[in-house]
Amino acid sequence: MTVVSAKHALEAAVEAARWAPSVHNTQPWTFVVSEQEIGLRADTDRKLRESDVSGRELLISCGAALFTMRTAMRCEGFEPVVRTLPDPDRPSLLATLRPGTEAQADETIKALGGEIERRRTHRAGFADVAVPDGVVERLVLAAMEECARLTPVRSPDAIRVIAGLTQAAQGVQAQDRRFSLEMIRWARPPDSSRTDGVPAQGYPREAARTDPHFPQREYAWQHGWGSEADQRGATAVGVVALLTTRGDTRQDWIDAGQALQHVLLEASAYGLSAAFHTQALEMEPLREFLRIQLCSGEYPQMIMRLGVTFDDKDSIRRPLSEIIE
The missing domain is CATH 3.40.109.10 (NADH Oxidase)
Incomplete structure (x- = not known):
């Protein structure tokens, strides 16, 4: 070497x-x-x-x-x-x-x-294109390699429960001014020169509703920001999946992040994107309900949907000069 x-x-x-x-x-x-x-x-x-x-x-x-x-x-x-x-x-x-x-x-x-x-994060519905079971199994194995579990949710009832919990959490957070102000701190205005946060073109101004509905973060809160991308037809939920770990320590959280990125890169290689829904996981009573009722006692670390999208968005990152000490 x-x-x-x-x-x-x-x-x-x-x-x-x-x-x-x-x-x-x-x-x-x-x-x-x-x-x-x-x-x-x-x-x-x-x-x-x-x-x-x-x-x-x-x-x-x-x-x-x-x-x-x-x-x-x-x-x-x-x-x-x-x-x-x-x-x-x-x-x-x-x-x-x-x-x-x-x-x-x-x-x-x-x-x-x-x-x-x-790889890009998606913040809307997906095209009505089926995700092959073989690809889903590859993603399950990818998470397993990093000491985590990715569980595709197949039951329509369970999917409705997860969507309902996401809606409930979103509704509660929307009423909390501190929550809202924290979130919009990371929403970039159009033409902003910032190199962090979510750019205005990174989410639709009005996302088409999925059925059941998985609400997106309201980055455009009271501003009317967002892209004008045509979302017609992009209403499929995609594959709903839960990423869980056996424990809930700092090591487990790091492992969950490694598993998440392994899954996302593998998915991207197959032409899939992911939409994240962490609202319910940010409210401990709802997270505990998910753990007991849908995660077999394991700790939910991420709720995501996987599917096909034809969006082609840019992404922004901080320069090396800001992140290297």
């Missing part, structure tokens, strides 16, 4: 991590890069203090960045050596990663790496 190639692998990993998904595109991470390893740190200034009191969503976002770095490093020809939560005295240090032995990336890893910058 040459010093030059290892250094390039570290640089490629940090560059790739910028494109990981995060709640409201807060990008709540920073990186400390040396000649030998990368330290992934939680940027707690970007924590959602109203909707994410425990920091669960922040750590899921950072876990997604960690899996992205692992994938990029493998694409550069190195097996990553990872330590999560390596120092109890530094709780913001979530993981360290360094190049290990040289290893040729296989076609699966290369395919995942090719989707890192192409």
Whole structure:
């Protein structure tokens, strides 16, 4: 292993991590890069203090960045050596990663790496195109590899329950001014030069309703922002899936983030996009109801819908100068 190639692998990993998904595109991470390893740190200034009191969503976002770095490093020809939560005295240090032995990336890893910058979050209904069962099974296996469980919800009654809980949570949050102000802090106005948050073209001004209805975040709250993209026909719910973990510790949240990004990159390679619904998971009584009634006692970390969309949106990310310490 040459010093030059290892250094390039570290640089490629940090560059790739910028494109990981995060709640409201807060990008709540920073990186400390040396000649030998990368330290992934939680940027707690970007924590959602109203909707994410425990920091669960922040750590899921950072876990997604960690899996992205692992994938990029493998694409550069190195097996990553990872330590999560390596120092109890530094709780913001979530993981360290360094190049290990040289290893040729296989076609699966290369395919995942090719989707890192192409993957996009969807915020509307899907086209009425069936998702093959074989693809869903691949996504289930992807989550399993990262110590999490992805469960496709097949029962129409269960799907209606999840949609109803999402509607209920959205309705309660909409009445909470602090919740609303926190969310719109991360909604970018049209033509904004910000490099974080959700851009106005990133969600429809009026999304077509799915049946059952899965409401989207009201990023346009009292502003009328949003894209004018034609949503006619994009009313399919898609495949509803629950991402769960056996425990609910900081390690489990990081694992959930790694599993989430593995699933998303795999889905993107098959032409699928994902829409996220975390409203009910941000209200502990509703999250507990889901855990007991629909998740077999496991802890729900993400509710998502997977499907086909023909949208082609741009994405924004902070420059490296802002995220490297």
